[in-house]
Amino acid sequence: MATTWQLAEQYYVGVLASHATQNSLRPRASLALPSRGHGVVQLGPRSLLAVAKRPGDWLLRWAPDGSHAPLWQWVEAGHVFNGHALASPDGRTLYTTETNLDSGQGCIGVRDAITLQKRDEWPSYGLDPHALVLDTSSDQPSFIVANGGIATQPETGRSKIDLAHMDSSLVRIDAHSGALLGQWRLADPRLSMRHLAWSRAGSERRLGIALQAEHDSADDKRRAPVLALWNGSTVTAKPHLQNGDSTAPSLAGYGGDIASTDDGWAVSCPRADGVAWFAADGAWRSWQPLAKACALVAGTSLNSATNTVWAAGNQSALITGRNPQEHAIYAIETTQLHIDNHWQLWSAA
Numbered sequence: 001m002a003t004t005w006q007l008a009e010q011y012y013v014g015v016l017a018s019h020a021t022q023n024s025l026r027p028r029a030s031l032a033l034p035s036r037g038h039g040v041v042q043l044g045p046r047s048l049l050a051v052a053k054r055p056g057d058w059l060l061r062w063a064p065d066g067s068h069a070p071l072w073q074w075v076e077a078g079h080v081f082n083g084h085a086l087a088s089p090d091g092r093t094l095y096t097t098e099t100n101l102d103s104g105q106g107c108i109g110v111r112d113a114i115t116l117q118k119r120d121e122w123p124s125y126g127l128d129p130h131a132l133v134l135d136t137s138s139d140q141p142s143f144i145v146a147n148g149g150i151a152t153q154p155e156t157g158r159s160k161i162d163l164a165h166m167d168s169s170l171v172r173i174d175a176h177s178g179a180l181l182g183q184w185r186l187a188d189p190r191l192s193m194r195h196l197a198w199s200r201a202g203s204e205r206r207l208g209i210a211l212q213a214e215h216d217s218a219d220d221k222r223r224a225p226v227l228a229l230w231n232g233s234t235v236t237a238k239p240h241l242q243n244g245d246s247t248a249p250s251l252a253g254y255g256g257d258i259a260s261t262d263d264g265w266a267v268s269c270p271r272a273d274g275v276a277w278f279a280a281d282g283a284w285r286s287w288q289p290l291a292k293a294c295a296l297v298a299g300t301s302l303n304s305a306t307n308t309v310w311a312a313g314n315q316s317a318l319i320t321g322r323n324p325q326e327h328a329i330y331a332i333e334t335t336q337l338h339i340d341n342h343w344q345l346w347s348a349a
Contacts, residue, residue: 001015001016001018001025001297001310001312001343001344001345001346002014002015002016002040002042002048002064002343002344002345002346003016003040003295003312003339003340003342003343003344004033004036004037004038004040004050004339004340004342005337005338005339005340006036006337006338006340007334007336007337007338008336010032010033011032011033011034011035011036011037012027012030012031012032012033012037013030013031013033013037013040013048013050013060013062014027014028014029014030014031014064015027015028015029015030015048015064015346016028016332016339016343018330023328023329023330023331024330024331024332024333025317025330025331025332025333026332026333026334027334027337028064029064029065031060031062031070033050033052033058033060034058035052035053035056035057035058036052036053036340037050037051037052037053037340038051038052038053038054038056038083038084038340038341038342039051039083039084039085039131039341039342040342040343040344041085041086041087041094041344042344042346042347043061043087043091043113044091045347045348046063046064046065046067046068046348047061047062047063047068048061048062048063048064048346049061049062049085049087049094050062051081051083051084051085051096052081052083053083053340053341054080054081054082054083054099054130055080055081055082055099055152056075056080056081056082056083057074057075057080057081058072058073058074058075058081059072059073059075059081059085059096059111059116060072060073061073061114061116064346064348065348071115071116073111073115073116073117075098076118078100078101078102079098079099079100079101079107079109080098080099080101081096081097081098082096082097082098082099082106082128082129082130083097083130084096084097084130084131084132085097085132086132086133086134086143087113088113088175089134089141091113092112092113092114093110093111093112093113093119094109094110094111094112094113094116095108095109095110095111095132095143095175096108096109096111097109097124097129097130097131097132097145098121098129099127099128099129099152104127104151104152105123105124105126105127106123106124106125106126106127106128106129106147107121107122107123107124107129108121108122108123108124108129108132108145108173108178109121110122110178120178122173122178123178123180124145124147124171124173125147125169125171125173125180125183126145126147126149126167126168126169126171126183127147127148127149127150127151127166127167128147128148128149128150128151128152128168128192129145129146129147129148130145130146130147130148130193130194130195131145131146131194131195131196132144132145132146132196133196133197133198133207135172136198136205137205137207137232138172140174140181141174141175141176142172142173142174142175142181143172143173143175144170144171144172144173144196144207144230145170145171145173146168146170146193146194146195146196146209147167147168147169147170147171147193148168148192148193148194148212149166149167149168149169149189149192149193150166150168150192150214151165151166160214166189166190166192166214167185167189168185168186168189168191168192168193169183169184169185169193170183170184170185170193170207170209170230170235171183171184184230184234184235185235186228186235186236186237187236187237188224188237190213190214190215190220190224191211191212191213191214191224191225191228191237192211192212192213192214193209193210193211193228193235194209194210194211194212194255195209195210195255195256195257195258196208196209196210196258197258197259197260197265197298198260199260199265199280200260200261200262200298200307204231205231205232206229206230206231206280207229207230207231208227208228208229208258208260208265208267209227209228209229209230209235209258210226210227210255210256210257210258210267210268211224211225211226211227211228211237211253211255212226212253212254212255213253213254215253220253221252221253222250222252222253223239223241223250223253224251224253225237225238225239225240225251226240226251226253226254226255226267226269226276227240227255227258227265227267227276227278227282228282229281229282236282238278238282238283240276240278240284248284248287249272249274249287250272251267251269251271251272251276252269252271252272253271254269254270254271254272255267255268255269255276256268256269256270256293256294256295256296256341257294257295257296257341257342258296259296259297259298259309260298260307261277261298261307261309262307263279263280264277264278264279264280264285265277265278265279265280265282266278266296266298266309266311266320267296268290268293268294268295268296268311269293270292270293270294273289273290273291273292273293274287274288274289274290274293275287275288275290275293275296275309275311275318275320275324277324285324286324286325288311288318288320288324288327290311290313290316290318291313291314291315291316292313292314292338293311293312293313293318294312294313294339294340294341294342295310295311295312295339295340295341295342295343296309296310296311296312296342297309297310297342297343297344297345298310299345307321308320308321309321310343310345312339312343313339314338315331315332315337315338316329316330316331316332317329317330317332317339318330
């Protein structure tokens with residue numbers, strides 16, 4: 001697993017190795033960071049890209065095996081990084097979500113994947129752009145961005161303002177020109193779209209979106225959905241509390257990360273201490289407790305041909321196959337090592 005973490009008072013990026021016979025994860029390689037990290041992306045067989053947590057001021061291209069020296073790129077004046085990056089299919093270009101501090105508007109940095117230098121800059125067509133994914137639903141080279149829609153104080157980059165006028169949106173952007181190809185909004189403007197994952201289930205391509213509620217009412221926030229689905233033409237929130245159903249817990253209105261399963265979705269809920277499971281159409285399925293669950297990733301692993309979901313918690317990780325009730329708990333071996341919001345399966349050449 002490639003991820004960032006905190007150990008004592010220091011932040012790190014690194015690779016965690018799994019030991020199936022001992023049901024544990026331990027650091028195999030690591031590098032100290034100047035501040036808290038957020039998103040990670042594998043660049044080729046040996047390189048890992050890490051992005052500073054918003055409001056961030058650094059990118060890092062690093063080889064866990066030491067095959068090349070760490071390369072740092074500091075953000076340009078008047079901008080901050082928003083925690084996520086995306087590599088183009090050919091691996092030559094990086095797209096980074098950023099905010100222009102002078103205007104408050106979101107933007108997409110277009111960067112050389114080797115040098116990390118900015119080649120161009122496009123609007124994100126909204127405020128607070130966060131995660132982004134390649135648009136696999138279209139033959140046209142494009143990507144999808146989740147604009148969180150929340151205005152923040154320039155001095156901190158995180159103090160939220162004017163929530164009554166927040167404007168979260170999902171946008172499709174041309175990967176060659178930066179042109180806006182489409183924009184979609186939820187019916188509830190107080191739901192912030194943050195993280196994205198393409199479906200693996202069924203013939204219809206759907207994009208799953210992890211939501212974070214910004215309602216004034218504590219009860220509205222408690223009942224708020226954490227999952228929305230986009231089918232290429234509309235984006236719809238999927239409430240998990242319906243018709244007095246008592247089997248679904250409150251998810252505290254906060255989806256930390258999202259992963260697709262063979263037949264649905266997993267959404268981590270760190271403020272509710274667990275992972276929520278949904279069917280492919282967004283219908284509620286089940287709940288798995290995991291303290292401070294946040295980072296999620298899906299892929300074939302543990303000698304399984306089916307999709308496996310890895311969820312990172314506070315001091316342990318949850319490994320789940322097709323049936324969420326059949327799972328294993330992996331201990332984080334290093335005491336006080338706290339995995340951050342996201343991780344990726346790491347494949348070294």
